[in-house]
Amino acid sequence: MRTLHVITHPESTHHVDGLVGGWYDSPLTPAGVLAAGSIARSLRARIPDGAEVGLYCSDLRRTLRTAQEIAAVFGGVQPVLDSRLREKSYGKAEGMPQEWLGRRFVPPPPVGERMDHDEGVEGAETKAQWVRRIYAAMDEILARPCTHQIIVTHGGSLTFVVAAWIKMPIEAAGYAAFRAPSGSITTLHEDDFFHNRQVASLGDMSHLAS
Template identity: 75%
Template sequence: MRSLYVVTHPEATHHVEGVVGGWHDSCLTPAGARAAASIAEALRAQIPTGAEVELFSSDLQRTRQTAEAVASRFQVRPTFDRRLREKSYGEAEGRPQEWLNRRFIPPPAVGERMDHDEGVEGAETKEQWVRRIYAAVEEVLTHPCEHQIIVTHGGSLTFVLASWIKMPIESAGYASFRVSSGSITTLREDDFFHNRQIVSLGDTRHLNGAQR
């Protein structure tokens, strides 16, 4: 039985400053750091003592700090992978969210959504974003470890899950799994049918009181 726990980093400075995240290298706020410790404790409670654990994370500061809190609880070394980053918003990163909102061109309801130009210089297309997330997840799943943890971003979580259920990339343009910051999503694959389940989506019960 393989269990994969997908963590979205908790509150970061770009959240409270109202600026665009993406590859802007914001760090956790004090509340976010407390939440990261709660995430680590929640994962420790779910994973059997003595079980082998692998930890993979986006390399940006906010996910790196979250992963390091988890790593210290499990005594493992995280693998940092830039492919697990949030979508790149190019020249919008670090600017006020309102700046991006004025320029952003949303994808059409019908037609080309994956290679759509959003009107922001240097931003990734959704296809570029999805393909790198899929490649990262597929590499994680080549490892035989039964308990694996991925620390990523709220937007990128959708495509971690889409890859997990083997959604064709061309269909991922319509996918959206909405979760809160600091959440844990639990995925499981059985050893008999090799079916892949989404056991829980965006669990935040561990955050009760953590961000005060």
Template identity: 70%
Template sequence: MRTLHVVTHPEATHHVERVVGGQHDSALTEAGVRAAVRVARALRDRIPEEAEVELYSSDLRRCRRTAEEVAAALGTRPVWDRRLREKSYGEAEGRPQEWLDRRFVPPPPVGERMDHDEGIAGAETKAAFARRVHAAMDDILRGPAGHQVVVTHGGSLTWVVAAWIKLPLAAAGHVSFRAAPGSITTLHEDDYFHNRQVLALGQLPQHGLA
């Protein structure tokens, strides 16, 4: 039996400054830090004290700060994994969001979407993004702990869940799982059928992000 608790980092400076996040190394805002504390407390309430817990996190500052709160609450140490980072937007990262919006080429409604070129130099394709998160998840799910916590980004969440349910990348061109910043997605595998369930998607701790 295994439960995976996937945390999307709370509000970061790129949200309020309206610049492109991606792998731009933004920090949590003050509100984001308070939300990270709530996430950590919520996980402490959900995970039994005696349970073995493994904690994995993107190495970008906004996730590191979130993971540090979780680690303190759960009495564990994070493993930093750059493969859990947000999608790279190449030369757009850190620029105003409207700069990206003017240049962005959306994927077609049909046809090839995973290797689509969005028109931004240095940006990852959807396929490259998915492959690296899936590779991280392959390693994470080899861990023995009954409770695992993954701290990541809103875009990366889609590929964490897709990897969990073993969705083939060839069939993932249209998939998207959305969750608010500072939320917890709960994934569970039973020890009889070994079915993998999505128990809760993007659940906010009490009082949200205030």
């Protein structure tokens, strides 16, 4: 039996400043730090005492800080940093105003080539590159036997964490979209009888209700 707790990092400065995120290394805002603490306490309440816990995160500051808050409530658990869990790279647009990207962005077509589509931004990853690195990171995480694994990632990358979990073929991921708010917890569960992989909850925000 295995449960994955997938966290989308809470509010960071690029959110409030209206800047493109991607690989732009923005920190959490003070509100984001408070939310990270709430996430950590919620996870501590959900995961039984004595359970084996693995903690993984993107290496950007906003996810690392979130993971550090989580690590603090699970004494002795240290986050494993993995750059493959980063958000999509937007190349030259990173750290630029969102409207700058909006004027240049070429959306994928409704039919035809979507995975290798050129979005018109110099240095940006294609969706195929983005998906393949998330899938590769997930392969390594899931190869480690552990009953509870916590993955701290980004809002866009969450889609492909979930897609990898349910074993969606990479070539089918061009249309996938699992949306979850910043600071949310998505729970993925594999039972120990049928070994089915469930999306038990998507984008839970109840821990931030107060």
